[in-house]
Amino acid sequence: xxxxxxxxxxxxxxxxxxxxxxxxxxxxxxxxxxxxxxxxxxxxxxxxxxxxxxxxxxxxxxxxxxxxxxxxxxxxxxxxxxxxxxxxxxxxxxxxxxxxxxxxxxxxxxxxxxxxxxxxxxxxxxxxxxxxxxxxxxxxxxxxxxxxxxxxxxxxxxxxxxxxxxxxxxxxxxxxxxxxxxxxxxxxxxxxxxxxxxxxxxxxxxxxxxxxxxxxxxxxxxxxxxxxxxxxxxxxxxxxxxxxxxxxxxxxxxxxxxxxxxxxxxxxxxxxxxxxxxxxxxxxxxxxxxxxxxxxxxxxxxxxxxxxxxxxxxxxxxxxxxxxxxxxxxxxxxxxxxx
Numbered sequence: 122x123x124x125x126x127x128x129x130x131x132x133x134x135x136x137x138x139x140x141x142x143x144x145x146x147x148x149x150x151x152x153x154x155x156x157x158x159x160x161x162x163x164x165x166x167x168x169x170x171x172x173x174x175x176x177x178x179x180x181x182x183x184x185x186x187x188x189x190x191x192x193x194x195x196x197x198x199x200x201x202x203x204x205x206x207x208x209x210x211x212x213x214x215x216x217x218x219x220x221x222x223x224x225x226x227x228x229x230x231x232x233x234x235x236x237x238x239x240x241x242x243x244x245x246x247x248x249x250x251x252x253x254x255x256x257x258x259x260x261x262x263x264x265x266x267x268x269x270x271x272x273x274x275x276x277x278x279x280x281x282x283x284x285x286x287x288x289x290x291x292x293x294x295x296x297x298x299x300x301x302x303x304x305x306x307x308x309x310x311x312x313x314x315x316x317x318x319x320x321x322x323x324x325x326x327x328x329x330x331x332x333x334x335x336x337x338x339x340x341x342x343x344x345x346x347x348x349x350x351x352x353x354x355x356x357x358x359x360x361x362x363x364x365x366x367x368x369x370x371x372x373x374x375x376x377x378x379x380x381x382x383x384x385x386x387x388x389x390x391x392x393x394x395x396x397x398x399x400x401x402x403x404x405x406x407x408x409x410x411x412x413x414x415x416x417x418x419x420x421x422x423x424x425x426x427x428x429x430x431x432x433x434x435x436x437x438x439x440x441x442x443x444x445x446x447x448x449x450x451x452x453x454x455x456x457x458x459x460x
Contacts, residue, residue, distance in 0.1 A: 146373055151184045151210040156197045156218065156317060158188035161341045163362065166268050166393035167213050170364065173385035178378050184211060195318045198297045205261045210370045213268055216361050217296050225256050227445050228453055230358045232304045232434040233427070235457065238402050241269070241359050243460040249453050261368040265383045266390035268362035269397040270335050275355060277331030278324075278348035281420045285309040285433045294320045294332045300441055301333075304357070307434045321347060335360065336401050336408050345415040352412060354421045355430060364390055 153171060158164040164186070171184035192209050193199040201219040203209045220226040228234070228244070235241050244250060245267040254264040275282065277291055288309035295301040295312045305312035313329060323329045324347040332349065334342075339352070364386040371379060400408035413419055422430070442450040 154209045154212040162396040170389040177381035233431045239460045240457045243456040262365040263371045265386035266364040268390040268393040270360035271397045272356045273333045275333045276349040276352045282353045291330045294329045303437045
């Protein structure tokens with residue numbers, strides 16, 4: 122009897138000690154990176170994920186949001202490398218910004234691949250999305266969920282744009298990806314790469330004439346106030362977001378907490394997609410009305426006008442399909458056709 126009591130006490134002590142060791146392996150705080158802050162759906166997704174993780178892990182995992190890619194000096198193209206190196210613990214990253222390191226993510230930036238939101242969903246929520254997650258897992262990150270920044274539309278300070286010829290002479294800020302440079306060059310414009318932090322001052326000063334971004338960014342950043350008076354809706358590329366965790370950080374958590382973080386990401390991602398499309402998708406055009414009320418001329422391309430841009434940028438599509446992987450592009454085209 123005495124021996125059984127002694128063994129029970131010993132086992133209990135070992136359990137407590139093991140629990141303490143596990144608790145001590147958790148950091149006081151984990152760093153979450155996003156490009157945009159909480160004025161935007163992207164930053165709000167980060168805030169929401171952090172809150173859900175804290176709730177679902179009973180406070181064992183605490184996350185601090187670092188917007189503006191401040192952990193890498195504002196250079197969003199360095200974010201993915203920083204996650205792999207452990208400088209960043211978690212991130213909600215753009216497929217565009219991570220594409221220099223993961224070439225397959227350029228899929229979403231192929232000009233005019235995805236004509237509508239159902240096409241985006243056909244990729245992210247299907248076999249293509251699973252394949253891309255598998256590729257990311259080999260890069261020392263754990264992908265958990267998809268989010269969305271949205272279709273990227275074009276604006277400028279000079280004139281309405283309905284054809285490639287009307288883009289001639291216009292200087293556009295584009296993200297730091299050669300695919301975007303080539304697409305805008307093929308469409309007739311003069312692209313220049315710069316970070317988002319540098320873009321708004323450049324627009325305000327007239328150093329660049331235009332930019333391309335989702336409508337939620339156009340509104341939240343108040344781009345109508347920096348000369349962007351002409352907006353063209355052309356749905357030329359979309360920008361899905363990916364919720365990820367550094368591989369070593371992921372491994373340091375208990376299985377139960379890993380599942381809690383995953384479920385939090387799935388919930389935050391679903392809410393983010395709904396928010397990114399609010400006032401834009403389907404018959405809900407509240408965001409467009411808000412933009413027009415700010416004095417912006419909104420132009421929606423006809424099928425014929427859009428086809429002219431598709432034709433102009435087709436050589437870029439075909440060139441980059443080889444870089445991305447012909448099989449993956451074909452799988453994406455098939456999924457979209459079946460949507």
